[in-house]
Amino acid sequence: MKTIAWDCPSCKKFCCVPVQAGALICPHCSENCGKVDSPDFFPTSCPRCTCSQFYLVKDFNQAFGCLIMLIGIVLVPRTYGLSLPAMALLDWFLFRRIPSAAICYRCGAEFRDFDIPKHIKPFIHQIGVKYDRKRK
Ligand SMILES: [Zn+2]
Ligand SMILES: [Zn+2]
DSSP: OOEEEETTTTTEEEEEEEESSSSEEEEOOOOOEEESSSSSSSSSSOOOTTTEEEEEEEEOOOHHHHHOOOOOOOOEEEETTHHHHHHHHHHHHHHHHHHEEEEEEETTOEEEESSOOOTTBBHHHHHHHHHHHHHO
8 A cells, every 4th residue: 555654843743644635634623734636656756845856765674684694694603604694685575575665855754555666775874965965
């Protein structure tokens, strides 16, 4: 299910709603937080702040990845070192299966389960800094 998540500017609560055409309403305080034009496609501009730049993240739990590597290391004496490549492979496999989300550079809204266009890349620090300055 496609969802949009953001921090409501009015009640400061975290909102996460299924995408549907129309106004983006805060489920906590009913504040109108923006507008969704085409719920079937990834938005060309953020429904919240109209910014058109997004970055890609993997919904991958870092701690979980570390745990996999740790298990690999613990098993080294028993598997003559074979556990390491095996765990690295498992890690890679899991990572590939993790769905990605896109985040708006300007307001931080999160878009999940969309078909994210190929031109959206992982976080680029220079662009992030640009928007950080704008926010202040
Ligand atoms: Zn609210
Ligand atoms: Zn935005």
